[in-house]
Amino acid sequence: MNILGIETSCDETSVAVIADGREILSNVILSQAEHSKFGGVVPEVASRTHLRTIVPIYREAMEEAGVSLDDIGLVAATMGPGLVGPLLVGLTFAKGLAFARSIPFVPVNHMEGHLAANILQHAGLDQxxxxxxxxxxxxxxxxxxxxxxxxxxxxxxxxxxxxxxxxxxxxxxxxxxxxxxxxxxxxxxxxxxxxxxxxxxxxxxxxxxxxxxxxxxxxxxxxxxxxxxxxxxxxxxxxxxxxxxxxxxxxxxxxxxxxxxxxxxxxxxxxxxxxxxxxxxxxxxxxxxxxxxxxGELCTDNAAMIAAAGYYRFQKDGAGEMVANAVPYLKLA
Ligand SMILES: Nc1ncnc2c1ncn2[C@@H]1O[C@H](COP(=O)(O)OP(=O)(O)OP(=O)(O)O)[C@@H](O)[C@H]1O
Ligand SMILES: [Mg+2]
CATH class of the missing domain: 3.30.420.40 (ATPase, nucleotide binding domain)
Structure with missing residues (x-):
């Protein structure tokens, strides 16, 4: 199964396609340069940049993976923790795609995404x-x-x-x-x-x-x-x-x-x-x-880890709710 992952919790706009929770077909990451002159992330600037870049980054990720939406079996996007405006851009985009094409959708906890990067990359890791x-x-x-x-x-x-x-x-x-x-x-x-x-x-x-x-x-x-x-x-x-x-x-x-x-x-x-x-x-x-x-690329924010976490969640609990909202202070456990 191919999984489309979307990550916009902070200042990286990222879209990835992975296969079966193990193989990365594409993982496009745009680190927003706009914030460096402010010495930190400006939430409103981040939201607007995500809005501007999410579609081109999505297209690039699909093209690099060599797939169309017909080949996607699951859409996963970060729902929190993170900045509410940036989260909403990726989450809404993902839900829109999933709803329009009747593809199952899973909202992902960003921290579960981080830990899933290791499960994605290391087949020999103990459960x-x-x-x-x-x-x-x-x-x-x-x-x-x-x-x-x-x-x-x-x-x-x-x-x-x-x-x-x-x-x-x-x-x-x-x-x-x-x-x-x-x-x-x-x-x-x-x-x-x-x-x-x-x-x-x-x-x-x-x-x-x-x-x-x-x-x-x-x-x-x-x-x-x-x-x-x-x-x-x-x-x-x-x-x-x-x-x-x-x-x-x-x-x-x-x-x-x-x-x-x-x-x-x-x-x-x-x-x-x-x-x-x-x-x-x-x-x-x-x-x-x-x-x-x-x-290195899978340590900082990226959508491949979100796709992986979404896939493991889907295997465990099935599809998530389309009404899932952004939760800035979402807890891991
Ligand atoms: N080589 C490195 N040594 C130390 N810190 C690093 C290195 N590379 C990146 N970082 C730090 O990693 C952080 C960014 O990581 P990440 O993108 O996972 O954080 P975040 O998404 O902003 O936070 P969170 O995941 O908790 O929501 C920054 O604080 C950055 O300085
Ligand atoms: Mg992070």
């Missing part, structure tokens, strides 16, 4: 696994008992890890969105240059906190002269990244051990981080466990 969803808006450790059955072990009490990466990038003058730029710069830096706090590292829960780390970096940078900042830019990026990542690594390992889970996945934009991937893979391997992560 029961631990996942760290770490993105621009979320930082959560979830035990996946099977697709659709989740226990949230812990999440952030304040900011998401991706938000901290973006904020640090912004105050260091690296631009927006900055996570990938911090990662790239950190490769050349000395991660032991400055010891930033590791929030809640010693705390025995699986909760996270990133607002204090963000502030610690801001206060530290405030005291530096422009010359010092210029000289140690890469060292500071690496030192911040080390602090942010260490907490993710330690808590994920601890959760996998305590809950006796063999396979671990990471997903969401920060799962593209090179230090997180390498450090966590190494720690898990030493503990006899295995890490899986999606390719």
């Amino acid at each position: 029961r696994h631990l996942t760290l969803i770490v993105s621009g808006g979320h930082t959560m450790l979830v035990e996946v008992k099977e697709f659709g059955e989740y226990e949230i072990l812990g999440q952030t009490k304040d900011d998401a890890a991706g938000e901290a990466f973006d904020k640090v990038a912004k105050i260091m003058g690296l631009g927006y969105p900055g996570g990938a730029r911090v990662d790239k710069l950190a490769v050349e830096g000395d991660a032991t240059y400055f010891k930033f706090p590791r929030p809640l590292l010693k705390d025995d829960t699986f909760q996270f906190s990133y607002s204090g780390l963000k502030t610690a970096v801001a206060l530290y940078l405030n005291k530096l002269s422009p010359a010092e900042l210029d000289k140690h830019r890469a060292d500071i990026a690496a030192s911040f990244q080390e602090a942010a990542v260490e907490v993710l690594v330690e808590k994920t390992l601890r959760a996998a051990q305590r809950h006796n889970i063999r396979h671990v996945t990471i997903s969401g934009g920060v799962a593209a981080n090179s230090r997180l991937r390498q450090w966590l893979a190494d720690r898990l391997e030493k503990a006899g466990k295995k890490l899986f992560y999606p390719t």
